[in-house]
Amino acid sequence: MIYNQEVANHDLLRLDRAHVWHPYTSFINPGLVTSVNHAKGVELYLTDGRILIDGMSSWWSTLHGYNHPVLNQAITEQLGKMAHVMFAGITHEPAVKLASTLAKITPAGLNKVFFSDSGSVAVEVAMKMAIQYWHTKGQAQRTMFLSLKNGYHGDTFGAMSVCDPHSGMHNLFHHSLPHHLFAEAPPCGFDIPFQESHIAKFAQHIQQHRQKIAAVIIEPIVQGAGGMRFYSPGYLRRVRELCDKNEILLIVDEVATGFGRTGKLFASEHAGISPDIMCIGKALSAGYITLAATLCNDKVSNGICDNNGIFMHGPTYMANPLACAVANASIDLLLNSNWQETVANISQQMKEELAPCKDFSYVADVRVLGAIGVVELKDTVDTSKLMALFIEYGVWIRPFGKIIYLMPSFIIDKENLSKLTSAILKVVATLAK
Numbered sequence: 001m002i003y004n005q006e007v008a009n010h011d012l013l014r015l016d017r018a019h020v021w022h023p024y025t026s027f028i029n030p031g032l033v034t035s036v037n038h039a040k041g042v043e044l045y046l047t048d049g050r051i052l053i054d055g056m057s058s059w060w061s062t063l064h065g066y067n068h069p070v071l072n073q074a075i076t077e078q079l080g081k082m083a084h085v086m087f088a089g090i091t092h093e094p095a096v097k098l099a100s101t102l103a104k105i106t107p108a109g110l111n112k113v114f115f116s117d118s119g120s121v122a123v124e125v126a127m128k129m130a131i132q133y134w135h136t137k138g139q140a141q142r143t144m145f146l147s148l149k150n151g152y153h154g155d156t157f158g159a160m161s162v163c164d165p166h167s168g169m170h171n172l173f174h175h176s177l178p179h180h181l182f183a184e185a186p187p188c189g190f191d192i193p194f195q196e197s198h199i200a201k202f203a204q205h206i207q208q209h210r211q212k213i214a215a216v217i218i219e220p221i222v223q224g225a226g227g228m229r230f231y232s233p234g235y236l237r238r239v240r241e242l243c244d245k246n247e248i249l250l251i252v253d254e255v256a257t258g259f260g261r262t263g264k265l266f267a268s269e270h271a272g273i274s275p276d277i278m279c280i281g282k283a284l285s286a287g288y289i290t291l292a293a294t295l296c297n298d299k300v301s302n303g304i305c306d307n308n309g310i311f312m313h314g315p316t317y318m319a320n321p322l323a324c325a326v327a328n329a330s331i332d333l334l335l336n337s338n339w340q341e342t343v344a345n346i347s348q349q350m351k352e353e354l355a356p357c358k359d360f361s362y363v364a365d366v367r368v369l370g371a372i373g374v375v376e377l378k379d380t381v382d383t384s385k386l387m388a389l390f391i392e393y394g395v396w397i398r399p400f401g402k403i404i405y406l407m408p409s410f411i412i413d414k415e416n417l418s419k420l421t422s423a424i425l426k427v428v429a430t431l432a433k
């Protein structure tokens with residue numbers, strides 16, 4: 001498909017190449033960069049006239065697709081009132097409404113909300129909350145965090161320090177990062193029954209370092225950027241039990257999993273647990289403007305604020321009204337839709353249509369949970385090369401490591417989802433050569 005060309009694509013890409021740094025790239029050899037002019041629904045309109053079906057939801061954020069009339073209206077109305085106002089000593093309706101909604105829809109007990117700019121910062125805030133909590137409790141020696149191998153929690157320093165210890169970030173920054181504890185990742189598979197042996201190393205760390213651990217931090221049920229691994233709800237339940245038994249705080253990072261992606265509104269619900277602290281971001285503001293939040297329960301907020309304690313964080317753009325307004329509209333859209341059925345249908349279709357990938361000897365695993373579809377290869381893929389192939393097939397899919405995956409917007413129809421799955425099938429087939 002071709003639409004009217006508006007901008008000289010060549011000039012744009014030349015200037016981009018000269019001045020613009022993209023995520024996780026080299027300036028010398030930046031790889032493939034594609035210029036998008038506008039987007040609508042699940043379609044990206046490229047500057048060169050082509051149209052791509054989006055399989056990534058812009059890093060898992062555009063729940064309702066691009067350029068949604070209801071979301072556009074919410075943000076435009078708010079823009080007419082104010083784009084921003086500082087949040088110290090001031091409050092506003094979009095933030096209050098969002099915080100009270102979040103308190104209502106998140107797992108029980110999480111009723112204090114701290115807004116910030118991005119998922120990584122929400123993780124920093126969560127870690128600071130845990131440390132301050134123990135500080136007021138007179139246990140300032142509790143500064144360590146326990147997390148999982150294959151975990152991903154963001155790119156800022158605190159967040160990096162709890163990401164998988166073998167990732168590139170850890171290697172590069174090894175000497176600048178605080179050293180925390182890591183347990184084996186749970187065996188991959190949502191349906192794999194939990195056994196006590198799966199959590200042996202984790203339990204051992206707790207046993208050995210319980211006086212020094214401030215909190216456990218994990219992604220619930222789905223380990224995202226660390227390899228798109230799903231694990232058993234039984235494991236998460238056991239983590240909660242071990243934290244309770246040893247009086248360690250539990251931080252759950254729902255930045256990727258929140259807002260229905262795994263088939264539950266929050267992935268913690270698969271295990272029926274409630275963390276002490278929870279991070280959300282990505283789909284929170286539906287792919288419109290960056291927004292994240294860290295929620296905690298009364299135990300944590302009272303703990304921090306005992307004896308006149310104050311929490312030491314405050315971003316300039318905290319609780320940005322435009323972002324809060326669009327988040328409110330997005331949550332209303334989601335909760336007033338039949339989203340469980342939508343996600344179940346997307347799930348079923350991906351299961352059926354990605355299954356043939358299993359026939360290739362170099363495919364290690366095909367797995368689907370909620371609206372997440374994953375084809376794991378035995379070897380690492382060439383991301384740029386595969387992205388170029390996907391563009392030829394008219395779709396936007398960005399593989400990483402050994403993973404080719406789909407996280408489509410919930411508004412995708414059957415036909416467009418089939419375009420995504422068949423593109424994956426075709427690309428996987430070409431790998432044989």
Ligand SMILES: *Cc1c(COP(=O)(O)O)cnc(C)c1O
Nearest residue numbers: 118119120152153154224255256
């Ligand atoms: C993406 C992600 C983050 C970081 O969010 P940013 O908004 O990119 O800073 C943190 N945790 C998880 C689980 C994520 O998937």
